Amino acid sequence: MQQGPDATAPQAAPANPAPRDACPACGEREFRTLFRGTDRLFGTTEEVFLIVECRQCRLIRLFPWPDPEKLHQYYPPDYWFDPAASTADSLAELWRRIVIRDHVRFVRRALAAAPPDSLVLDVGCGGGLLLRELHLPEHRAFGLDFSLDAAAVAWSTNGVPVACGALTRAPFRPCTFGVITMFHVLEHLYDPSAYLEAARELLVPEGRLVVQVPNAACWQFLLFGANWNGLDVPRHLIHFRESDLEALLEATGFEIVRRKHFSLRDNPAGLASTLAPWLDPMGRRVRRADGSPRARLLKDAAYFLLLLAAIPFTALEAACRAGSTVMIEARRKP
Ligand SMILES: [Zn+2]
Numbered sequence: 431m432q433q434g435p436d437a438t439a440p441q442a443a444p445a446n447p448a449p450r451d452a453c454p455a456c457g458e459r460e461f462r463t464l465f466r467g468t469d470r471l472f473g474t475t476e477e478v479f480l481i482v483e484c485r486q487c488r489l490i491r492l493f494p495w496p497d498p499e500k501l502h503q504y505y506p507p508d509y510w511f512d513p514a515a516s517t518a519d520s521l522a523e524l525w526r527r528i529v530i531r532d533h534v535r536f537v538r539r540a541l542a543a544a545p546p547d548s549l550v551l552d553v554g555c556g557g558g559l560l561l562r563e564l565h566l567p568e569h570r571a572f573g574l575d576f577s578l579d580a581a582a583v584a585w586s587t588n589g590v591p592v593a594c595g596a597l598t599r600a601p602f603r604p605c606t607f608g609v610i611t612m613f614h615v616l617e618h619l620y621d622p623s624a625y626l627e628a629a630r631e632l633l634v635p636e637g638r639l640v641v642q643v644p645n646a647a648c649w650q651f652l653l654f655g656a657n658w659n660g661l662d663v664p665r666h667l668i669h670f671r672e673s674d675l676e677a678l679l680e681a682t683g684f685e686i687v688r689r690k691h692f693s694l695r696d697n698p699a700g701l702a703s704t705l706a707p708w709l710d711p712m713g714r715r716v717r718r719a720d721g722s723p724r725a726r727l728l729k730d731a732a733y734f735l736l737l738l739a740a741i742p743f744t745a746l747e748a749a750c751r752a753g754s755t756v757m758i759e760a761r762r763k764p
Contacts, residue, residue, distance in 0.1 A: 451494065454621070454668065455678070458486035461493065465656035467663040470707050472716045474504045479664050481656065490646050490669040495620065504664050506716040522711065526559060529695035533613065533642075533757070534563045536690060540638040540759045541609050543687070548608020551632065553597050553625070554615040558584025572607075574600055597628045604631045611640040614696075616675070617666040626682035633762045639684055642693070642757040647671035649747045650704060650754045659704040660754055672756045684760035691753030692745060700754050701740035702733055709733040 452459050461482035468478050480493040496504065537560070541548060547570070552561050555573030557580055564571060573584050573592035581592035593601055610629045616622040629639055644660030646669040651658045661669060670678075676686055703710040708719070709729055720726035747753050 453484040453487060453489055454491065455489045455674070456484060456487040458484050460485040464490065467656045467661060469504060469663055471662060471710060471713045472506055474506060475664065481661060481669070489674050492664055492667050495667055496664055527563065530560060530563055532693050532695060533560055536757055536759070537564060537609065537611055537640055540640050544608035544638050545634055545636060549606060550609045550611070551607045553610060553612045555584060555590065555592055556580045558588035558590035558592065561590045562588035597625050602632055605634045607632050607637060608634055609638045609640065613642045616641060617643050617668055617670060620667060622668065623678060623682050626678065626684070630683045630762055635762060635764055637762045639760045639762065640757065641675065642755055643670045643675055645670070645672050645754060645756040647673065647752060648754040649752050650701060654704050657704055659700045675756065675758065679758065679760045683763050685763050687759040687761050690757040691751055692748035693755050693757065696755045697744035697748060697753055698737045698740040701744050702736040706736060709736065
């Protein structure tokens, strides 16, 4: 999933159909193997998976898909982020508040285009930072996440009410929200179209959907292949290119409004973790790899320098519309 200490996507407890062998986009069973890989970020398993490309529609996916119970084990319990855990975590939280501004601005613009006084739902909201930073009036921001712990932090730290569960069974009436956001969610799902259809149901007419996923049509994937952090084996089930995501949005009743290829939160950190996965802060925390506080400080500093050094390349990549993530605003078709 996404990079560094910013993980907010849902823990895997998918309320989705059983895994399939066929391509989720076109049903084709034939594929071409691109790479082999294992969980190099968190080390939750030594099992080797394939990254394959559909012969028919060229969608890239993990193969085979783990069944839901297995997939659940690939998400460490502290997969999301607790800002109050330590001083270093508080500093990291400050950094997160700075770098999430891209996302906040993008969502605000979508909100400005939605009907007045719209409600906002953030799917895979984690600790609720994005919703808090939107600074909406009370009772206008809601979160959804699989993690009860994340929901508790979102409420106690950020004052955001969060429901726990899947979007396909979320406790909201149809036509409730003006804006629904899904940052780094779709690539974790067996059936992303079910989520998009559910989002469409929950949106008001003219409502806006904001989605962000790693973009397999990026330079980093071309350059680093199996080592590209955006693959996040075995947690990412589908590796969308921008065009795959757009086709899926169109097929589920949305019209693309605009795209953004750079994310200060995700793209430089992703390249840093591609180059030095052993320095990735979330990976170190999950693997308890730091030993002493001093070792942690040194590794944090090294990672931060690497991240800063990654900004020019990732900005260039994004300027050429080949950024390692893509953020899309789509309008609900009538
Ligand atoms: Zn296909």
